Amino acid sequence: MLHKEYGRTGKILGAIGCGGMRLPHPENPEEGIAILHAARRAGINYFDTAPYYCDDRSEAIFGEALRTMPPAPLPLYVSSKCSRPEAAEFRRGLERSLERLGLARIDFFHIWCVMDPADWRSRVDGGALAAALKAKEEGLIGHVCVSTHMTGPEIERMLADHPEIEGVTLGTCAINFPYRLQGVQAARRLGRGVVAMNPLGGGLIPQHPDAFDFIRGPDDPDVVTAALRFLVSDPAITTALVGFSSVAHVEAAVRAVESFEPYGPEHLENLRARIQQDFNEMCTGCGYCLPCPQGIPIPRYMDVHNLMQLGASADEIRGRLKYHWDMTPAQAAECVECGQCEARCTQHLPIIDRLKKVAAFRM
């Protein structure tokens, strides 16, 4: 497998990381443990978990798996997270994660789920960042990182302002990469690691292979392989974090990037341009429609509309709004139809009509 250094930490990670958010039947840890062990045997060395994943059992399953992990050539690194803005609560969260994982130190610990710049400010002013840095000094954390849903320019600003943050975990994939591209590129320029979460569009790509077939190149056997190769070819992306729910998923993801020569910069640029061009009728998340005078986060609502276009179930749409974006449909109804966003949209999308459709969705 391809390997890259995580920022300037000296830690070398495999191009595919193991995400612990989709382990099946968490009430039966043996299944999850078998998946984590298979990932280790397949050469994966970045293992990411968090509180609340898998009915709040993921960290404990990781703890069990770590105690009996098969040996492998590269050191193994564990990542977890805490979303509390207050220093004392953040510290308690870290201590609970350490206990559940059975570790004296968590290699990559994230200030978790930063939604926007105001939210980031609350993590700084509330003391979470200071608490993380203190824990690093004490040896309880290897590297202080941030997991975020902010836009590319917002991520760039945060990284430029805070050299103490050693890397970011952010959502990016072949079908929404423009939304955070500026942040990903800034991370590389500033020497920070990047872990790409949701590399398969939160399951959208494997669930709708025909709709996304346009991302597949002539040498890609399937659309999932194409999506993973697209990410791991980017020198700015250290690891693509795949949430495995079976041993077969582990094997397929590793196979996709095994004995694969990453695309060069020119090929990657052509691929980006082609994907954007072929993205007919769907929002690419580029963010050029912003700002909205009403403060509506248009790309986030358009991302939800993408799901509607693909025929996603009401539960999938609800989950995207609630758990991925932490939004309700209500703000979409605040559009005053000024038309500024539609004039700027790179895909010439009927944003106003689409916002109405999302606003009408019943949670």
Ligand code: SF4
């Ligand atoms: S049309 Fe609506 S969503 Fe677009 S910029 Fe104007 S108020 Fe915002």
Ligand code: SF4
């Ligand atoms: S609505 Fe248009 S401009 Fe806005 S993020 Fe989507 S594709 Fe880009």
